[in-house]
Amino acid sequence: MNEQKRYFSRELLSWYRANRRDLPWRRHSNPYYTWVSEIMLQQTRVETVKPYFERFIALFPTVEALAEAAEEEVLKAWEGLGYYSRARNLQAAAREVKEQYGGSIPDDKAKVSALKGIGPYTTGAIMSIAFNRPEPAVDGNVMRVLSRYFRLHDDIAKAGTRAHMEHLAQELIPEGCASEFNQALMELGALVCTPKSPACLPCPVMEHCAGRIAGEELMLPVKTKAKPPKPELRYAAIVEGAGEHAGKVLVRQRPDTGLLARMWELPHLLAPKTGGLLDLREEEAMGALRHGLQPEGVRLRPLGHWTDAEHTFSHIHWQMRVYRCVIEEAPDAITGGKYAWIGPEEMERLAFPNLFLRLLHAYFAERGQNG
DNA sequence: AACTCGGGGCG
């Protein structure tokens, strides 16, 4: 190994030992904590994860506790964190670990890798952080650091690039220090070698950073842009209950697979493509709501526009127009359609994505004020 | 290799 590499490993490890953050999942050495935190940290920032991790561990302190919980409970604990298949896969894997390995995460790369929701990155993270095995844990952060330090112009959006990075990352791990070193690599990416404005002056490895020396630190890593999300106009109904359902609104549960699987939401539908005049939008929307939900057994009478909401997923942009409605035919007797009347109390049990969480809170707050 | 899957933070 050359001097540039030895220097990098030595200085980075030393820097980490002096600068490591005190994070909830670092307070105890517990493979289950490492596992849960790494799943939560996929595509998600540390500051966002912290409170979720604390609540999750309080609710499900062990693999067994998670395995024995009801799925709705796990989804509720994940509410607002996004990528909900992570939560379902995590629990499925916890049940696997309980049944197959007596509740202990195996110190075995192939077995860890075979668990649901654990891909190449998380395998490396668990094997190294929890078991100190010299496995690379290459995420976007690590690819950014390595791209800059070694001045690599490979497109990190390409699948093949990660293989190269993994080879390099493994080579850099100091003997017996995989756990600390891999965390150091990610810590540097999070605190110093940041995407937009890297703090090169305080960087512990600046002296031999090829990207910095070439003046290319802002051009690296090379990454092709993702295509923009597809816009979708949607009409949603906020249905006020009457009689025994007074003070409540109608919600429905999404299908078992696909976008926001098994999460709860306001009834809504994709706007028919009509290309109509803007003036006719309200009529068109209310008509679509009135007829569009009938196949599910819900017949509505839209009263008027209530509010608008937008939500961007990675590949879809929802523009949602929400209409106040009253019900003409309840879906009680309809099979398959999962509908429920809920008030603020019932919201505590059901898991909603943030878009609908915000709308429901706004609605109940407004209704509370108006009596 | 391309697509599906949330959400927030930041310049």
Place this chain on the structure above:
DNA sequence: CGCCCAGAGTT
């Protein structure tokens, strides 16, 4: 408002 993500599963 564009751009950044501490990725994995499916096709």
